[in-house]
Amino acid sequence: MDGITNLWAFMAAGLLLNLTPGPDTFYILGRSTAQGSKVGLLSALGIGLGSLGHTLLAAFGLSALLATSAMAFLAVKLLGAGYLLWLGVKMLRRPGSSVASDAARLEAARPGKILREAFFTNLFNPKVALFFLAFLPQFVKPGATALSFVILGLSFVATGLAWCTLLALLSARLGDWLRRQGVAQRLDQLCGGLFILLGINLLFARLKH
Template identity: 55%
Template sequence: MLFEPTRLLAFLLAGVALNLTPGPDTMYVLARSMGQGRSAGFVSALGICVGGLFHISAAALGLSALLATSAVAFLVVKWVGALYLVWMGVQMLRSKTGPQAVEGLQPASLWRIFRDGVVTNVLNPKVAVFFLAFLPQFVDPSRGSTGLQFVLLGLLFDATGTLWLVFLAGVAGGFGAWLRRNPRFAAWQQRVTGGVFVALGARLALQERA
């Protein structure tokens, strides 16, 4: 048996608590759900999930250790991710607002929403460092392959996080549908969504290495 039951339970509880803590991934899904509906929210959550798979693979291969020890690698990934988020936010803020403009807004394709979710997650170096710092605490070398344990724990964490994001997308998508039926509120939501992305980019840029 790869995992001791109490250790696995502790991991699940800690993982759920961390998933419930608001962060860039949560804000991305909420913004997409409120702006374009449940389908967009679900697709964005799937994008975040795929981004998590990248970090799990990277950590297993030692790339997370590189980000944790190399200041240059950390800064490159951090600034690319921050600029990408700010760019998305500025595009939203520059969109025309007002009742007529809102009615004519063209929603992003589901493919673009998925892609942006993946990129947003992949280009956040804090996620990679998190996997490196958090998962090893629950790996027991005496119970078999540490690499396999690492991957399985990462998949479990990614799955629980995705379920939470899907739930949020469902709730926020319903509220967003009401907003879109009210043009003035929809225009306000467009500005807020753009502001959220700019804020996420600034927050990522200001983060320091652990």
């Protein structure tokens, strides 16, 4: 696809990241368990809209940077590769998803509040914003327009929303499985290892140029 490189690698990495248990996962599980699958679906929608906001902000911000300075965009790519390395090491060292206990502390709320809460929780999460800024540039070619970033971001949001919807509908079975420390830890290790390999590959690719 014009402007995009290694699309299938991006899709695979994005899918694996979405499958890895995190705050969004257990927020949806908590809402679905406490108030039913419909409320869980609202939570998934709110999180998906938040991710869409990150996509648009990253797309137009990074494309503007690319148009202004090729060196600045290269610096963003190098910093992004370093961030992916750091994130991978952190995930390998994490003893399992500790955020699972947060689901038990969620209080019942009205649907409108839940949608807003899920949206703003995702949108104002600096870690999510930093990930989008680090991850998306690695898969675009020099001279790419905002459309390339938007396509990548929408692909990531689509896979994430599909997984979150499945979580909401099958919260009982998937929740018990994902809360097992061994499962969560293996997913963390798999995703962490992938990010380390991706970060190393990206750093060496940039240094060769």
